[in-house]
Amino acid sequence: MKSLLDLLNYEFHLGKSVVLTPKAVLLAIVFYFFTWLLLKLIRRIVSRALDEEARVKFKGIFTFFNYFIYTIVTLVAFDTVGLNLTTIFAASAALLVGVGLALQTFIQDIISGVFILADQSVHVGDIIQVDGQIGKVERIQLRTTRAVTRDNRVLIIPNHKFMASILYNWTENGTLTRESVAVGVAYASDINRVKEILIETASEHPLILKKPAPLVLFNAFGESALEFELLFSINRSFESNIVKSDVRFAIDKAFRENTIEIPFPQRVIHQSNNTSSNG
Numbered sequence: 001m002k003s004l005l006d007l008l009n010y011e012f013h014l015g016k017s018v019v020l021t022p023k024a025v026l027l028a029i030v031f032y033f034f035t036w037l038l039l040k041l042i043r044r045i046v047s048r049a050l051d052e053e054a055r056v057k058f059k060g061i062f063t064f065f066n067y068f069i070y071t072i073v074t075l076v077a078f079d080t081v082g083l084n085l086t087t088i089f090a091a092s093a094a095l096l097v098g099v100g101l102a103l104q105t106f107i108q109d110i111i112s113g114v115f116i117l118a119d120q121s122v123h124v125g126d127i128i129q130v131d132g133q134i135g136k137v138e139r140i141q142l143r144t145t146r147a148v149t150r151d152n153r154v155l156i157i158p159n160h161k162f163m164a165s166i167l168y169n170w171t172e173n174g175t176l177t178r179e180s181v182a183v184g185v186a187y188a189s190d191i192n193r194v195k196e197i198l199i200e201t202a203s204e205h206p207l208i209l210k211k212p213a214p215l216v217l218f219n220a221f222g223e224s225a226l227e228f229e230l231l232f233s234i235n236r237s238f239e240s241n242i243v244k245s246d247v248r249f250a251i252d253k254a255f256r257e258n259t260i261e262i263p264f265p266q267r268v269i270h271q272s273n274n275t276s277s278n279g
Contacts, residue, residue: 028077035073039066063142067110105160109143112159116140122162122169127238129168130161136238150241170237176209177237181247184225186261191218194228194260201250202232207243209233225263 043062116122117140126137128147135147135155145162147155170177185194195216202214214232221227230251234243255262 031077032073035069039069105158106143108160108163109158112161112163113140113142113144116145116159116162121167121172126172127170129170130157131165133157150238175235175237176233177240178231178233179237179240179244180232181230181244181251182219182227183230183248183251184222184227184262185255186263187226189226189260191226193258194226197254197258197260198228198230198251201247201254202230204250205232205243205246207234207236207239208247209235224265 039062043059046062047059122128122137122140122145124137124140128135128137133149133155135149135157137145137147139146143159145157145159147157149155183198185191198216199214202208203210208214209232212233214230217229217231219227219229230247232247234240236243252262254260
């Protein structure tokens with residue numbers, strides 16, 4: 001027994017600041033194992049009580065929690081095996097500063113990802129607009145969010161963008177969104193007929209909802225046209241650009257059939273001729 005204790009307490013000197021013993025190394029391994037076992041048990045118990053969407057969010061937050069716990073465990077393990085961290089940190093201060101600057105954005109992304117998952121500002125399936133880019137969210141991870149654009153291109157958005165930029169969530173209040181198409185007609189046009197055509201055009205499109213009903217606004221007396229705006233609601237906002245294109249085609253066709261003119265911008269230039277004579 002005494003020989004076993006002597007073996008466990010035998011000291012291995014690695015430099016001046018590091019002293020290792022088999023006992024300390026075994027304690028560190030056991031500590032890591034029980035930490036891994038406890039975290040796995042907590043994750044399994046909590047996941048059973050959550051639905052699918054909440055389970056995905058919990059997985060992301062728990063991953064960040066794992067990083068935090070294992071960092072603490074690593075520091076404790078270093079101290080247990082006799083590793084003098086103060087000496088190492090002092091010797092590599094410049095290197096650590098460089099690494100810290102390089103990891104700054106990475107850490108911002110992770111913390112932002114935790115906030116997104118916790119406050120539920122963005123969900124899988126939401127249609128979002130960030131920095132002028134529009135996409136449908138397919139996956140929210142701890143560091144990045146994956147979205148697909150209308151032309152089937154993949155957007156990989158660093159999560160700190162959601163905190164640093166203005167985020168438009170088109171589907172936060174549901175899938176129904178109000179869209180608009182602007183059009184100008186000549187001053188001689190019958191505005192009541194224009195309104196009827198715009199309402200009919202919107203009502204005939206299969207993706208435009210009947211309730212709330214389409215609405216026409218007379219916005220302004222423009223420089224060269226009477227300016228109208230057709231408002232309508234759809235349930236598939238991700239395809240709004242296609243719907244609005246269809247509506248513009250239909251409006252152009254209906255206006256031509258009813259001899260309603262969409263005028264060109266007009267500019268009137270006055271030129272004066274000054275003649276002078278020398279006596």
